[in-house]
Amino acid sequence: MRQHLRLVGWVIAALVALPTGGAAQKSAPTASSDPVPVFTVQEKEVPDLKLDWQLRPRPPIPFTPFEMIDPSTGKPVHAEDIIEINGVKMTAGEYYRRLNATEQWLNAHGYSLLKDEPIEFYSPRLEQEIADSEKRLRELEAQMPLDGEPLQSDTFYPASCSGDGRWFDTGWFGNALYGIRFVGQGSYQVCPTSVSIAGEAKLYRHIVGIGGEIASARGHAHLSAPENAPISYNYHFNVQVFGHTLWAPSGSGSWGYAQQWRWRAADIHWFADVPLACIWFFVPICVYGRIGVIGGLDVSTQVSLNGTDQYVRATPEGYLTGYAEGWVGVDLWVLRVLAGVRGAINFLTGGLSGEAVGQRVVTAQSGRRCVDFNFTTRLNASLSALSGHVLLFARGCVWWWGWHCSEIIFPLFAWNGIHWYHPIAQWSNSVRVGCY
DSSP: OHHHHGGGGOOOOOOOOOOOOOOOOSSOOOOTTSOOOEEEEEOOSOOOOOOOOEEOOOOOOOOOOOOOBOTTTOOBOOTTSEEEETTEEEEHHHHHHHHHHHHHHHHHTTOOTTSSSOEEEEOHHHHHHHHHHHHHHHHHHHHOSBOOEEOOOOOOOOTTOEEEEEEEEOOOEEOSSEEEEEEEEEEEEEETTEEEEEEEEEEEEEETTEEEEEEEEEEEEEEEOOTTSOOEEEEEEEEEETTEEEEOOEEEEESOEEEEEEEEEEEEEEEEEEEEEEEEESEEEEEEEEEEEEEEEEEEEEEEEOSSOEEEEEEEEEEEEEEEEEEOOEEETTEEEEEEEEEEEEEEEEEEEEEEEEEEEEEEETTEEEEEEEEEEEEEEEEEESEEEEEEEEEEEEESSSEEEEEEEEEEEEEOOEEEOSEEEEEEEEEEEEEO
């Protein structure tokens, strides 16, 4: 029994958090001069998002037809007369028919080609997705810190052992263009002569409907105290970005170990090119763009194992910025179109710090000394994510006594986002190890 009770003085902590960046690296780097791994990922075969752009309505205004004149001379012309616009010859009737049809349609929605103000389209789908995210965020925050759900596991527990685990999932936030999700789990197994603990955390992301795991971190620690043998330990971690291992330290030995690491994990650039908006504006216009995330991450970790307390921590820190680009840049018949993007998104700034702590507690009960193993795991957040706005614009110019340009805008993303500066998950359990 005394050999069994050697175990209860161990406090094991295993933390797995979310680094976001990297390249294959088998051991923890120690020199600040180590080259920073760079990931450049371009998504292919981008799906059609089918964004339902609609003109944001305003009170209608009276329609006044354009006077039919020759733009070159300013003199009145007849419908069958030939005029030249932007190097293209056509009948005056055809040109003014299209021009007046566009103006009449805009007037019915409260806009005009002759007004110096933006013509705003919007996507009900994108706006509803943000509204849903805001609602789910508030509901989730009301439940924090999360205690998770029972972890489904096929692990076999011997009769003399016990174990448990939890997993948590924040769900998706954002819209069809930018999204983020946090998933994690942790578990332990306690036996008379050993304790094992494991944890995993993952960061999922998507842009333009393409999703997947951007980063994951897994950790496992084991302590053993067999009869008539010294106490020993082993641990290993594995951190991946886009499926590539960037950090995989492991170690083993006799009792007593402490180490810290801190380094620049990686720079990343992840993007996809996609049609963003197709509308009818005098002529059909399709604006193409690039949706991406760019940034860099640092990682700090710590492990400490001794006779009374054990602790493992890993904290990714840094920034990821979401951006967009837009282009048309061509003349479409008599319509000049230029496109661009304003704004940026804080995709992720800050860090996650998770920790798990065990504690030996000895109590006296009916003349006997009993030992319990108390286990607590926490995931602390100090981050903001998905905050900011991105606005696509296109300048459509038509000729009528010179070029008249109207700016057409398409809000792609606008949200205050996620701001967590508190524990987001916590779970505790206590196991009776034995009495003597």
